[in-house]
Amino acid sequence: MVELLHNLLFDYTLRTVALGAAVLGVSSGILGAFAVLRGQSLLGDALSHAALPGVALTFLWGGTKDPLFLAMGAAISGWLGILWIQSVTRYTRVKFDTALAIVLSVFFGGGMVVLTFIQRLPTASKAGLDQFLFGQAAGMIMSDVAVMATLGGAAVALVLILWKEFKLLCFDASFGRSIGLPMVRLDLLLTTLLVVAIVIGLKTVGVILMSALIVAPGAAARQWTDRLGVMVALSAGFAVVAGVIGAALSSTAARLPTGPMIVVCLSTIVLVSLFLAPRRGIAWRWLRAQHAGRRLRMERVFADLYELSRQHEDPMHAHDLATLHAMQAHPAGVLDNLRKLEEQGWAHEVEPQRWALTDRGLEHTHELERGNRVANLGKET
Template structure:
């Protein structure tokens, strides 16, 4: 996909802009879902929107994107607040409620879609595209709607930043400060539902939850700051949309929605491996470094005991004990020599005064901890 194509091809321009905006808003709002440990909520909402899509068509009789998305929004909100009602009024946990609503609404939606497809009405063709998404159907009006909703979401986040941050990390304390936690919860949940509904046309019911969660999960690996996480998640989501669209446009028979989700998953994998604090690679490096340091300390403390028990460390008996010690490797000895804790002469080695002092310090620290 060339840059000139982006400016000249109407469809490609709409898809690229639409998917990048969708990725940004999903990353921004998905951060709240991830941090509130409501990862399954996105899956439940996207599936709960399906009956609304079908009912909107049955009521209006036309396949108008605006009516369909309004129906999806209403259905998604109903499903969301049913979940919250079940958790609040019964002994069922949130994951059980999510599973129940997801299955119930998706089953009802599939039933309605099957009924619609058997109707003698040519307008019903294409409703099943909302299951897996069809980015090629994006119009300029759809992109403007996405941009406006993203702008409103950003404005709401800035206006209620302090309250939402408090609600996220300490709901009880937020309530004691006098904030309306129910209103804040409804506010952020409504915008999450709105973001999911906007993405149904592009990514589809089945994959929408991944679009909501993947950028946020990737961003979480890089930072402990909420603000930085939201910015990173928005960037990851936007790039997922752009790269996914580019890959899809460069190859025949590649659906845009699934490719975007796969690109977002690639961001997650890279983040899980290479992030400095939580990444698997750096965690392994730290583990190996700590193990080497532990090896060095173990060797030093052993030598410390030997030195304390023998007045003359150069006596053959003491050197024999040291050389038969199995708690070190030649590499460990070389490291100790580099740090001037031991002295190696040929095949024999002994502890320096500096090494003795360091080992004594380690030994005293261990003794204090045990006390």
């Protein structure tokens, strides 16, 4: 553990990869949060696949692996993918998901065709397929990180500048249109920024796993908050943490690819968020349901006791436990619930096996009736 930290700071390769993963985390976390909110989680998947032919073609044409150059190619083909998806869904009845799947697979197929040409190149800088599909984190150098940071910084800066416009785009686009904002163009701009975030990740995680970096941080962050600013910041934070941890873990053993490790880390964060996030989390919901169930069972016994007391001249008259048993479909817990009512101070055991309402209990029944929470208490008589 100490060694890992030491390496993270002083080992050039690991430090570069971790830095790259962190830069990627910021941009994909922020733009991914918007994508998740806009129901475009799978768009990231389609666009990252669609980037492949662009990368491969620029490489084939330019013969260079200059990251900025490849990124431009990826951005152009990703953008063409967006345009195709948008025009297909706009002009025909083909649905969004179908358009996504077609762009994803057809562009990817085109990329594969180009890759076969690349494989035949005699040049020494022949690029393996894996590099494009899964990234090549280990081969990352500081100039790569610099390019990633520049692109990512520009994208993030644009998001911050157009913050309230993008916020409106996510939550109430028609209102935005009505006050004269160019929502269609903003939509295209935000999606273009998503392409930029995807392009940044190609080197680290490759085209196939990039979708996870778009979806997972946003989905995890959504669980913790209802505020956009907090969510976007959390999303970036999660992605950075997962990126750095994933990069560090993959360096601990041979043949642990970086991209998949980052995705596993991210998924862990998502699962933890889904279970433990306050209020929304599954664990919390379960606890709340348990609590509500216990309270409901207790109140049912209380209602029975009240029912009996209404039928007696003296509301404080004590009633047999057996009677209360007979009134419940599941009599097993009646005594436990009576004891709980006793703790609450609403009922007490007057003599063994005989229970009555207390003054406070009677008061509570009035409260309940006012609150209409026991609306059908009296109906059964």
